[in-house]
Amino acid sequence: MKRYHLICNAHIDPVWQWTWEEGVGAAISTFRVAAEFCENYDGYVFNHNEALLYEWIEEYEPELFAKIQKLVKEGKWHIMGGWYLQPDCNIPSGEAFVRQISVGMDYFAEKFNININDIKTAINMDPFGHTRGLVQIMQQAGYENYIITRPVTHSASGEVLDNKVIEWQGFNDSKVFVFKSYRYNTPLGKAVERLEEYKLNQNDREVACGLWGVGNHGGGPSRIDMERIAQYQKEQKELGIEVFHSTPEQFFADFRQHCQPDLVLKESLQHVMVGCYTSQVRIKQGNRKLENELCYTEKLMSGAVANGLLPEYPKQDFLSAWKSLLFCQFHDILPGSSVQQVENDALRTQSLGAELTSRLKTKAFFKYAAGQKRPKEGELPILVYNPHPYKIEGVVECEYMLADSTPDIDGKPPYSIARVLDEQGNVLVSQNEKESSNLPMDWSKKVVFKATLEPMTVSRFDIQNVVLKEKPKSELKAQNGYFTLDNGSMRVAINANTGLIDSYQVNGREYLRAGGAKILAVVDNVDPWGMTVDGFTQVKGEFVLASPARTARISAVNADELAPIRVVEDGPVRTILEAVFEYNESAACVRYTIPKEGTQIGINIRLFMMERDTMLKLSFPTVFENAHYSGKTAYGREKMRTDGNEAVAQSWVMLDDGKQALTLINTGTYGSSCDGSEIRMSLVRTAAYCAHPWKGREILQQDRLTPRIDLGERLFDFYLDAGDLADRSANVDFESAYIHQKPMAVCFFPPQEGEKPKSFCTLDNRSIELVTIKPSKNGKGYILRLFNNLDSVQKASLELPLLGSSYALEMKPFEILTLCADKETGKVTVAGLLD
Numbered sequence: 001m002k003r004y005h006l007i008c009n010a011h012i013d014p015v016w017q018w019t020w021e022e023g024v025g026a027a028i029s030t031f032r033v034a035a036e037f038c039e040n041y042d043g044y045v046f047n048h049n050e051a052l053l054y055e056w057i058e059e060y061e062p063e064l065f066a067k068i069q070k071l072v073k074e075g076k077w078h079i080m081g082g083w084y085l086q087p088d089c090n091i092p093s094g095e096a097f098v099r100q101i102s103v104g105m106d107y108f109a110e111k112f113n114i115n116i117n118d119i120k121t122a123i124n125m126d127p128f129g130h131t132r133g134l135v136q137i138m139q140q141a142g143y144e145n146y147i148i149t150r151p152v153t154h155s156a157s158g159e160v161l162d163n164k165v166i167e168w169q170g171f172n173d174s175k176v177f178v179f180k181s182y183r184y185n186t187p188l189g190k191a192v193e194r195l196e197e198y199k200l201n202q203n204d205r206e207v208a209c210g211l212w213g214v215g216n217h218g219g220g221p222s223r224i225d226m227e228r229i230a231q232y233q234k235e236q237k238e239l240g241i242e243v244f245h246s247t248p249e250q251f252f253a254d255f256r257q258h259c260q261p262d263l264v265l266k267e268s269l270q271h272v273m274v275g276c277y278t279s280q281v282r283i284k285q286g287n288r289k290l291e292n293e294l295c296y297t298e299k300l301m302s303g304a305v306a307n308g309l310l311p312e313y314p315k316q317d318f319l320s321a322w323k324s325l326l327f328c329q330f331h332d333i334l335p336g337s338s339v340q341q342v343e344n345d346a347l348r349t350q351s352l353g354a355e356l357t358s359r360l361k362t363k364a365f366f367k368y369a370a371g372q373k374r375p376k377e378g379e380l381p382i383l384v385y386n387p388h389p390y391k392i393e394g395v396v397e398c399e400y401m402l403a404d405s406t407p408d409i410d411g412k413p414p415y416s417i418a419r420v421l422d423e424q425g426n427v428l429v430s431q432n433e434k435e436s437s438n439l440p441m442d443w444s445k446k447v448v449f450k451a452t453l454e455p456m457t458v459s460r461f462d463i464q465n466v467v468l469k470e471k472p473k474s475e476l477k478a479q480n481g482y483f484t485l486d487n488g489s490m491r492v493a494i495n496a497n498t499g500l501i502d503s504y505q506v507n508g509r510e511y512l513r514a515g516g517a518k519i520l521a522v523v524d525n526v527d528p529w530g531m532t533v534d535g536f537t538q539v540k541g542e543f544v545l546a547s548p549a550r551t552a553r554i555s556a557v558n559a560d561e562l563a564p565i566r567v568v569e570d571g572p573v574r575t576i577l578e579a580v581f582e583y584n585e586s587a588a589c590v591r592y593t594i595p596k597e598g599t600q601i602g603i604n605i606r607l608f609m610m611e612r613d614t615m616l617k618l619s620f621p622t623v624f625e626n627a628h629y630s631g632k633t634a635y636g637r638e639k640m641r642t643d644g645n646e647a648v649a650q651s652w653v654m655l656d657d658g659k660q661a662l663t664l665i666n667t668g669t670y671g672s673s674c675d676g677s678e679i680r681m682s683l684v685r686t687a688a689y690c691a692h693p694w695k696g697r698e699i700l701q702q703d704r705l706t707p708r709i710d711l712g713e714r715l716f717d718f719y720l721d722a723g724d725l726a727d728r729s730a731n732v733d734f735e736s737a738y739i740h741q742k743p744m745a746v747c748f749f750p751p752q753e754g755e756k757p758k759s760f761c762t763l764d765n766r767s768i769e770l771v772t773i774k775p776s777k778n779g780k781g782y783i784l785r786l787f788n789n790l791d792s793v794q795k796a797s798l799e800l801p802l803l804g805s806s807y808a809l810e811m812k813p814f815e816i817l818t819l820c821a822d823k824e825t826g827k828v829t830v831a832g833l834l835d
Helices: 020-040 051-060 062-074 094-112 134-140 191-200 223-238 248-258 281-306 315-327 340-367 548-555 725-740
Strands: 003-008 046-048 077-079 121-123 145-148 164-169 175-180 207-212 242-245 263-265 379-385 392-401 415-421 430-433 444-453 458-468 482-486 490-495 501-506 518-523 539-542 565-570 574-583 586-595 601-609 614-621 628-633 636-640 646-648 652-656 660-666 671-674 678-685 712-724 744-747 768-775 781-788 794-800 805-811 816-822 828-830
Touching (some): 003 046, 003 248, 020 046, 020 051, 051 062, 051 094, 062 077, 094 768, 094 781, 121 248, 134 175, 134 816, 145 248, 191 207, 207 248, 281 340, 281 768, 379 392, 379 444, 415 430, 415 444, 430 565, 444 458, 490 586, 518 574, 601 614, 628 646, 652 678, 660 725, 712 725, 781 805, 805 828
Parallel strands (some): 121 145, 145 175, 164 263, 392 744
Antiparallel strands (some): 392 444, 415 458, 482 490, 490 501, 518 614, 565 574, 601 712, 614 678, 628 636, 628 652, 652 660, 671 678, 768 781, 816 828
């Protein structure tokens, strides 16, 4: 070794064992001390990332902030990383990662007048694993390097990683160099000992790197460590080793000039702390919903502004909503490893982002209602916005109010149904279902209908109300012990004695073994991280169909008994069966939504969880053996392990045998396991809050009740489908997008003024996803982010009716493509990821 780069930092968790107010205090204290050291020690440089912390300093200690600006200008304080904060690096969507970078970079460029192109090294020291999808995102954002500390010692393939430099290869021929440090911090007064340990592990390289500084609750440099490091520098110089304070960019520049990576990896950097894939499920579900609502609303708002329906795009409102999301993606919030008050605060912050987004979405939607014809007497208009750039044939749900409650007929309550017409007057397939309201009168209604929706604009439908003497009753009954539904392309058999799916056939081929959708109770512990385990495999029990008496009590009906499985909705669009299960003191209400056309089954679970130290998993035993298991990741998809231990994926998982496949879409479930035959989706863990194993000690105090994570009522949605592998692979991403970004349907009387808005754009290939549309930073165009969901080249025609232009797409496998469409000319050009 000839040169040893010392990178002083102070890892500050904005929240963890403490709330954000204390995090502000830790940031102020740490930055104040670091600034003093920068001023008083020649040659010393302090490195720090995370724009959020600088925002806090700017707001609460403006004088200190001005001092840091001066130090940055003088080169004594280095802005590293450039992200908004250090998020979890498994769960956020690809676009959320892009915004973590862009929001942070925009802040640093504005406040510190730095050239963001000079920041070449991304920093995520503390997150619990890193998805491979990050590589392409970072490379397109201008990064060449990355510093991490986890996985702790080994990669998923068994490679030893500590203190090595890795060439990490991602999707679309992307790559970055990764320095995997053993730790990111050093004990107070013991920095030299830790740095010497790091050095010895890198002696075979000409250039080495050591991270130091007290961390987690801040701290950074200390006077005793500075003095000891000065002595250490002198001692190492006598041995011919130059030891100096440095930055990540300086280290990697030196390394690239004189060294080669220690190894090459083409996989996600996994697995570590696998309990974090599931802990605090409400945070995870809120994250998924807000990610999708933000992108949905950006597309809708951009279309409204481009159509001239609104004067300007509300950038600051969107920025505030995005920051609510980004903050809650912090690596001790989203993984569920914080104290309970942090969870409560995060749910509040997610709600703030959701409320801001909802107001923007609603404003743009009603502007899109321009130019509609006057409804006929007695008809109720429904306007439906399709946020996707493709013409869609799908199911639309809408609640609506009659002008007044329908009078009783012969002293009995009537029942109205909707006759739904499209704009050409065609009668559509529809059915009425139970509305949200529980007023016992025929007034508030819900209709479900099959419709064709034009791309990225509003489609109009009209309801004609038809009054019946009574609600139609379903003729579907269990026969030979099964509720069997066969629509020609799909046949499903639900066992009337167990409430489980015993058969699921698509086009005559069986995909499940008996017992599908069973909820398993699995042995767990109090640790929300899952630090001491690699999976959750020991089944200790299962939810079983409740007795009629117990079903009545769980359902809170007046009768003494209620059938534990029964039809609750049935019509020409779909059938819904409801089954009630129990396990010890816990219960679950499961609804199966089975279409009259198509092959996708919806599975909704309303869980009442009361077990401690227990994980619940939803089991799907398939007919496959030794099959391939894969899942959606950030701007990509990846094969996952099939040893029965925990894996992490985003909106869907797929099991295939090379020819046939079964897919399972979720709306906020990230952990799962698979043995090559059975998929087990991880629902909840009832660990304790922030219960950290330490030196074999008893974790929880035994003289009191300790609050647990995810006790109580929780909701889950899954969507099961199967078929040929090529078909499932090509369609699962679009199906997931339709579920996560459903058409917005509102019943109201629209204005007749103005012209009908045009679609912003259309695509003729559903494998290419339009992620978002937003104004360019210079205001002269619109940014369109596209992603090829498949591992093959995809072509498409992008049409821009509003701008009078088009663009021929040819996208490489898993390519992220950012385009800019000029507002004046309509010309489309390739843009950078960060615009």
